[in-house]
Structures are given as C-alpha cells and as structure tokens.
Amino acid sequence: MVRQLLAVGLAVAGLAVSACGGRGVGPAPGNGVDVVPLPQIDPNVAIFATVPKDTVGEELPSEGLGTIRSVHWKATLGGYTQRLYSQALGFKPHTKITILNLSHHIEHTLDVVKVIKRPPALFPRNPKLPKNKQGGSILQMGYASGILKPGKSVTVTLAKPGIYLIGCAFHYHSGMKDVFVVEPNATPGPQATPPDPTSSPTVRSSYEP
Numbered sequence: 478m479v480r481q482l483l484a485v486g487l488a489v490a491g492l493a494v495s496a497c498g499g500r501g502v503g504p505a506p507g508n509g510v511d512v513v514p515l516p517q518i519d520p521n522v523a524i525f526a527t528v529p530k531d532t533v534g535e536e537l538p539s540e541g542l543g544t545i546r547s548v549h550w551k552a553t554l555g556g557y558t559q560r561l562y563s564q565a566l567g568f569k570p571h572t573k574i575t576i577l578n579l580s581h582h583i584e585h586t587l588d589v590v591k592v593i594k595r596p597p598a599l600f601p602r603n604p605k606l607p608k609n610k611q612g613g614s615i616l617q618m619g620y621a622s623g624i625l626k627p628g629k630s631v632t633v634t635l636a637k638p639g640i641y642l643i644g645c646a647f648h649y650h651s652g653m654k655d656v657f658v659v660e661p662n663a664t665p666g667p668q669a670t671p672p673d674p675t676s677s678p679t680v681r682s683s684y685e686p
C-alpha cells in the first residue's frame with residue numbers, strides 16, 4: 478500500500494507533501510530538533526511534526542511507536558518517545574515537560590509506577606495506576622497525569638534527579654511502560670524500529686546500538 482506522507486513543520490513555515498512508504502520516512506531526528514508523529518486524521522496519511530523540545534509523545538506501541546527490548550534496562554519499553562519511536566526518556570532536572578497524546582482516538586495517561594536506583598527496570602506485575610490526575614505538578618512517586626484525550630497535552634515539572642518507571646493506567650499491560658531518567662546529562666535512549674503492521678501487537682523487532 479502506498480501511503481502519502483504529509484510532513485508538517487511547526488517550526489518551519491509551509492507544508493511539504495511527498496508520496497512514499499510509511500511512517501519511518503519523515504524528517505529525520507537530529508540537530509537538536511525532535512520529530513514525533515501526530516495523531517492520524519486519515520488512515521492513509523501519516524503526519525509528522527517538529528515539536529518543541531522537552532515534549533514526551535505517547536501512544537499504543539501497536540499504533541506505530543513500537544517497542545524496544547533494552548539491554549541496558551533489561552526490560553521491554555514502549556509507548557513513550559522524545560523522537561519518532563518508543564525509547565527510554567531523558568531530561569535534565571527542573572525541566573518543564575509537555576506530555577502529548579499522539580493517538581487519534583485512544584486516551585492515555587503517564588503515571589509514575591516506581592522509583593529505582595539503577596538497572597534493571599523491574600516493572601511490578603500489577604501496579605495500581607490512577608486514571609485521574611494526582612500528585613500535583615511535579616513528576617515524582619504518586620504522580621499521575623490524568624486522562625489525556627487524543628491530541629491533548631499536559632505539563633509537569635521534573636524535580637529530583639532519579640530513575641522513574643512510568644506507565645499508562647489504561648495500557649500498562651499492552652506495552653505502555655517506560656523508563657524516565659532525570660539527571661543533568663540524561664538523553665533519550667535508542668529508539669525502537671517501526672512496528673510491522675502485519676504482526677501481532679506484542680514485542681516488535683528493535684535495535685540498540
């Protein structure tokens with residue numbers, strides 16, 4: 478199937494349209510500019526946007542973000558990104574971040590599941606993850622973003638350096654669990670590869686240099 482790709486540059490005036498084969502063919506991440514897919518308005522059109530720095534995009538791994546088996550964290554991560562596909566997240570302390578729901582019709586949350594000191598990222602089997610907002614405006618143990626409707630966002634400030642395990646209250650068991658590193662030199666982890674649309678929405682092929 479040939480998909481049309483509509484590249485939307487929020488930071489760049491104008492639109493560029495190109496015909497080609499899928500979600501992976503967007504503006505390349507890099508140069509300090511992160512690129513994430515936006516909610517689809519048409520199943521044949523994938524939209525990419527240059528979003529401001531300090532944004533976390535979230536959607537179901539099976540919607541397009543994929544999952545990555547992280548050797549470093551000894552865990553399968555998915556559903557959250559700072560670029561194009563699922564990856565571990567990294568920000569400096571005191572950053573005010575925006576959590577953006579990339580889905581076109583599914584609600585998500587970002588909840589802190591646990592705080593750890595070092596790998597491995599051992600995700601609890603059945604954590605209690607609140608759907609409603611709680612924990613104020615600082616990302617810490619007990620924080621829950623509240624329900625984010627498709628395309629909607631919420632901001633939260635990072636405070637204490639640390640390693641936070643996060644998850645979606647609706648889709649923790651569908652692979653929306655991730656590692657969030659808050660420290661002075663934290664950077665996003667390697668990205669997953671795009672999911673294969675013909676395979677079942679479990680663990681996708683991934684890479685980690």
Ligand SMILES: [Cu+2]
Nearest residue numbers: 585645647648
């Ligand atoms: Cu979710």
